[in-house]
Structures are given as structure tokens and as C-alpha cells.
Amino acid sequence: MSILLNEGMVFSHIPPKAEDLHKSSAGRLYIVAGCRSFIGAPVLTLLGALRAGCGYLTLASTPFVCQSASFHLLTPTYDPMAENEAGRISCRAAPDILKRAAGYHALVIGCGLGLDEDTRTLVHTVLQGYEEPVLLDADGINALGGCIDIACGKRERILTPHEGEMGRLLGKPAEWVHAHRTKAAAACAEKTGAVTVLKGPHTLIASPAGEILENPSGNSGLAKAGSGDLLSGMIGSLLAQGIPALWAAACGVYLHGAAADLCAWKMSRFCMQPEDILSFLPEIFLRNGR
Numbered sequence: 001m002s003i004l005l006n007e008g009m010v011f012s013h014i015p016p017k018a019e020d021l022h023k024s025s026a027g028r029l030y031i032v033a034g035c036r037s038f039i040g041a042p043v044l045t046l047l048g049a050l051r052a053g054c055g056y057l058t059l060a061s062t063p064f065v066c067q068s069a070s071f072h073l074l075t076p077t078y079d080p081m082a083e084n085e086a087g088r089i090s091c092r093a094a095p096d097i098l099k100r101a102a103g104y105h106a107l108v109i110g111c112g113l114g115l116d117e118d119t120r121t122l123v124h125t126v127l128q129g130y131e132e133p134v135l136l137d138a139d140g141i142n143a144l145g146g147c148i149d150i151a152c153g154k155r156e157r158i159l160t161p162h163e164g165e166m167g168r169l170l171g172k173p174a175e176w177v178h179a180h181r182t183k184a185a186a187a188c189a190e191k192t193g194a195v196t197v198l199k200g201p202h203t204l205i206a207s208p209a210g211e212i213l214e215n216p217s218g219n220s221g222l223a224k225a226g227s228g229d230l231l232s233g234m235i236g237s238l239l240a241q242g243i244p245a246l247w248a249a250a251c252g253v254y255l256h257g258a259a260a261d262l263c264a265w266k267m268s269r270f271c272m273q274p275e276d277i278l279s280f281l282p283e284i285f286l287r288n289g290r
Helices: 007-011 040-051 063-072 091-101 117-129 163-170 174-179 181-192 227-240 245-267 274-287
Strands: 028-032 056-061 077-080 106-109 134-136 157-159 195-198 204-206 212-214
Touching (some): 007 245, 028 040, 028 091, 028 227, 040 056, 040 274, 056 063, 056 091, 063 077, 077 091, 106 117, 117 134, 134 227, 163 174, 163 195, 181 212, 195 245, 204 245, 227 245, 245 274
Parallel strands (some): 028 056, 028 106, 056 077, 157 195
């Protein structure tokens, strides 16, 4: 039995900003994302994290991606890392990433990373070495391969697969996941010990304890490349601000969908783009006194 999310429920888990906050106590988030083939993904992840209230944000990526992202966004800081011949982050960067991320409250890894042996080694090393909360998305999930247990950690973990990625995690066809969404989300959460966000219409959020939350917000205008990158940044931002993994995921999913509903009403499902969604988030926060 799933619980249907609503706006009041969501904002009961997002406290107002304290008057004595500073940028570090407002949440420090470290993002490992991007490669030469996917420059836009980390930018969207950064945008989502910033708009969801994160106080201090850093992108670790290849020098080319860091430079490109810095042209779009002045607020984050950038950690250029060693890259391989394919323009992806080299596994040699893993120790530097772990060292640099040590002072942060949470880490997001996977958006636009690309996938090769370097990526797999990088993701495995970071997951095993980083002890703060982690959100794993996109190629970060694909990099797990059959080693699903690596998603488990000493601290909270969030996985955000779509149906195809979920199928690969569970060793099932995507068609099976589509037909058994609740069962698939619950099975993944139980097997990995991670909060699992099964994306799609009526996104499901499953906890390792067996809780299932269902999201009613969102529309088909989100069916565009980049929507998931934006969502990862939003959830990661809430996680870095100290919201427990289950509710960081649930709040991020609901707000992402609610802003998309306002966006579709103003811009149409055909014309709206992922970055447009962020313009409608302030209205939702303001009407809830945040």
C-alpha cells in the first residue's frame, strides 16, 4: 500500500531557513558529473541544486566540462579532474574526489558521466570510500553492473533509476518493471538498503523499511532529456540540507513535478524544457512560507 504525497506533507519536512544560517550550514553538496559528450547534464544538476536551496556547491568533472559549466553558472565552485582519452573522468581521479568531498554533507554522482571501465572503477571507489549520504543516478547506476551491493553504505543512499535502469539493477526486462512498478521499487530498496526512486508517471519512492510513497505531480512534458538531471540536483540539495533520504527524495520528486505542472500550464507540454521548470519553483515555496 502506497501513501500519496501532497504539498502539506512535503513542506512539513522542509523547515524554513533559519536567520543565522551561513553558506556552509545551509548545505554543502559535491556533484560528480559530466563528460565531453554530456556537457549539459551537470549544468542542469547544478541548477536544480541551487534552486532547491543548497548553500555551497561544487562540481567535479573534466577540465573541459568545468570550464563550459562555469560559463553558464557563476555560483558553484569547480574541481577539474583527470580525464581519459574518451573525455570522461578518469578513475585516477577517485582519491582526489574523496579527499575534496570529505567536507561536504552529501554527494551526487552519475549525471552525464558516460560509461566505460574508468567510470565503473570511479563509481565503485567513490561509493565504497565516501561515508556521507550519496545520490546515485544515470550512468552512476549503470556503472554498478551486477554489483548492486556496492550501492549500500554506512550512511544514507538514494538511487534514482528509470524503468530500464531498474531492470538492469534487478536483472529483469524493463517491461517487467513497467508491469510491476511497486514490487520493483520495493525489491530494489530492500536489496540495496537504499531509498529507491523509480521514475516515470506517478514516480514511486521506496524505503528499505518497506514504505512506499507515490507522487501525484508531474506531466508528460517531463519526458525530455535533462529532466532527471534536474531532479537529481534538487534531491541532492535537500539531502545536503539535512533532510533524511526518504523525504529528501519525496520532496524533490513532488516539487519537481509540481513546478513542471505550473510550467506546462504556462508554456505547454510540447514547448517546456527542463530548465524552464526552475522558474516556477519560487511560486511553490512562497505560497508555503519558505
